[in-house]
Amino acid sequence: MRKQKQEILTASEYNNKMHSTGRIFTWIALGLIMLVPVIYCLEAKVLPDGEAILKSLPFLLGYLAIGLVESISYAPLLGTAGQYMSFITGNISNLKLPCAINAQTLTKVKPGTEEQEIVTTIAIAVSTIVTTIIIIIGLVPLFFFREQIVGVLSPISPYVIPAIFGGLTLVLIAQYYKIALIPFAACIIICVVGNLLGFGTSLGQSTMVLVGMAVSGISTTILYKKKKI
Secondary structure, three states, X not given: OOOOOOOOOOHHHHHHHXXXXXXXXXXXXXXXXXXXXXXXXHHHOOOOOHHHHHHHHXXXXXXXXXXXXXXXXXXXXXXXXXXXXXXXXXXXXXXXXXXXXXXXXXXXXXXXXXXXXXXXXXXXXXXXXXXXXXXHHHHHHHHHOHHHHHHHHOOOHHHHHHHHHHHHHHHHHHHOHHHHHHHHHHHHHHHHHHHHXXXXXXXXXXXXXXXXXXXXXXXXXXXXHOOOO
């Protein structure tokens, strides 16, 4: 049997291929998502309420801002292929990102290397497959015992995201304490002061992510110029 010739890609060729493939599947996913309201309107024989759409624009713009911030801030941790997979399949902050960081920590790969890209891609792909299988298995009891399951999980659901981000924060601070401590302390101080002054409710996730990114960029640049990192 004739051996098939293996194609060896350079890092730039790999990234270009991942971007091309990722864009294709992203557009497919967006098309499928947009089909849901279209099919609903066709089936129910109704049209969207223009006034309701206008009222929801600020809410939609807020989600757009969060998505833009997440795509920029998560990119170094998820890698090229991992970022496309994560944003297409969802559950980034509570599943894909922790899996990626945990895989990088266990394998001790350096940030920005090809090894990090490979490890992260495998971790996110496996987590996506496992999650899909678990969801399929979980749908069976959920179908029969919906009210009981929702009633049990409702009290603990508000603590899931804080618990995950708390664990991630400790890991990141322990690994990159010179970089992480300043933005972390700044966000804590802003939240405490905001709550004391009465505008703490406006300091949501999207706002604090922007603040953290800005402080992190400024502090890291200063530390780099002073040769502290």
